[in-house]
Amino acid sequence: MICPDAPVLLEIRDLQAAVDDQPILKGVNLTIRAGEIHAVMGRNGSGKSTLSKVLAGHPAYTVTGGSVHYRGNDLLDLAPEQRARIGLFLGFQYPVEIPGVSNLEFLRVATNARRSEGGLEELDTFAFEDLVRERLEVVKMDPAFLERSVNEGFSGGEKKRNEILQMALLEPLVAILDETDSGLDIDALRIVAGGVNQLASPENATLLITHYQRLLDLITPDYVHVMAAGRILRSGGRELALELERTGYDWVDQELERFAAEGQQTGRAPLEVG
Ligand SMILES: Nc1ncnc2c1ncn2[C@@H]1O[C@H](COP(=O)(O)OP(=O)(O)OP(=O)(O)O)[C@@H](O)[C@H]1O
Ligand SMILES: [Mg+2]
Numbered sequence: 001m002i003c004p005d006a007p008v009l010l011e012i013r014d015l016q017a018a019v020d021d022q023p024i025l026k027g028v029n030l031t032i033r034a035g036e037i038h039a040v041m042g043r044n045g046s047g048k049s050t051l052s053k054v055l056a057g058h059p060a061y062t063v064t065g066g067s068v069h070y071r072g073n074d075l076l077d078l079a080p081e082q083r084a085r086i087g088l089f090l091g092f093q094y095p096v097e098i099p100g101v102s103n104l105e106f107l108r109v110a111t112n113a114r115r116s117e118g119g120l121e122e123l124d125t126f127a128f129e130d131l132v133r134e135r136l137e138v139v140k141m142d143p144a145f146l147e148r149s150v151n152e153g154f155s156g157g158e159k160k161r162n163e164i165l166q167m168a169l170l171e172p173l174v175a176i177l178d179e180t181d182s183g184l185d186i187d188a189l190r191i192v193a194g195g196v197n198q199l200a201s202p203e204n205a206t207l208l209i210t211h212y213q214r215l216l217d218l219i220t221p222d223y224v225h226v227m228a229a230g231r232i233l234r235s236g237g238r239e240l241a242l243e244l245e246r247t248g249y250d251w252v253d254q255e256l257e258r259f260a261a262e263g264q265q266t267g268r269a270p271l272e273v274g
Helices: 048-056 080-084 105-118 123-140 156-170 188-201 211-220 238-247 249-265
Strands: 007-017 020-031 037-041 062-070 088-093 100-101 174-178 205-209 223-228 231-236
Touching: 007 048, 020 048, 020 062, 020 188, 020 205, 020 231, 037 048, 048 080, 048 174, 048 205, 062 174, 080 088, 080 105, 088 156, 088 223, 088 231, 100 105, 105 123, 105 156, 123 156, 123 188, 156 174, 156 188, 174 188, 188 211, 223 238, 223 249, 231 238, 231 249
Parallel strands: 037 205, 037 223, 088 174, 174 205
Antiparallel strands: 007 020, 007 062, 223 231
16 A cells, blocks of 8 residues: 555665675665555665665674664664564564574564563463464464474475564564565465465555565565665566566666766766676
8 A cells, every 4th residue: 555644664764784894785765654565676686685684683784874764763773672672573584593492482572572562461371372373373374383493494484484473473563574485385475475465554564575576466565676786776666576577687787887877977976886
């Protein structure tokens, strides 16, 4: 749903970030309002996961410029766990395994941290089990996965489903899903997409990072953005994704070159090509 008057949840302005002094994000601009679904696409290595990790507060990345506001407050000032508590969620491209930590207990602690931030009472083991069983339905997940260690030995697709289960429990306001569709079989893709649609509401927003139109056939984006060389090069509606499916990314190089040339003319820092 395109909502020009809805409150802005996430405002990213000229965001720049580096890893080991190597610049990766080179000026990302993006505004996300309540009720919207955004898709970010782009070649491998264009900076999509870096953007999601910088937003989540991953310590490997240093923000070197720009700003991010979450519901009007400076997000970059906050520790990663505080970002999660106030409703920012990142579904990882490569979910991590945490051996020795029960999935059920992990989900309970995370859910309670989020609930207490929202002024809700914490759930005891029994109350949480009721909630988790209800939310398992969203992703049609077998309760047996609750008894295992977080993601340990989960198949690729099972890990992705577990990410959406986390999301269903945490009820984030801004959910960033980094290639949640990768590795899912056709049925699982439908279930996960159905879960994401079910969780989307006029109060929250979703940022989907994906390479494939097949996900966007199931979750209709309001906006599609193409990242290249660490910035958003082009934005459009859902038709942009369909166009990419036909044309691929050949135009990206030309546009980057034009961008670089314009930068030289105007005296702005030229964009590195490639
Ligand atoms: N921790 C890191 N150390 C070194 N290089 C990094 C690190 N994180 C990202 N990079 C580099 O930054 C660039 C962008 O990576 P990123 O993972 O953001 O790409 P992506 O757009 O998500 O790609 P993909 O579609 O393959 O997932 C890549 O060249 C990558 O090698
Ligand atoms: Mg990535």
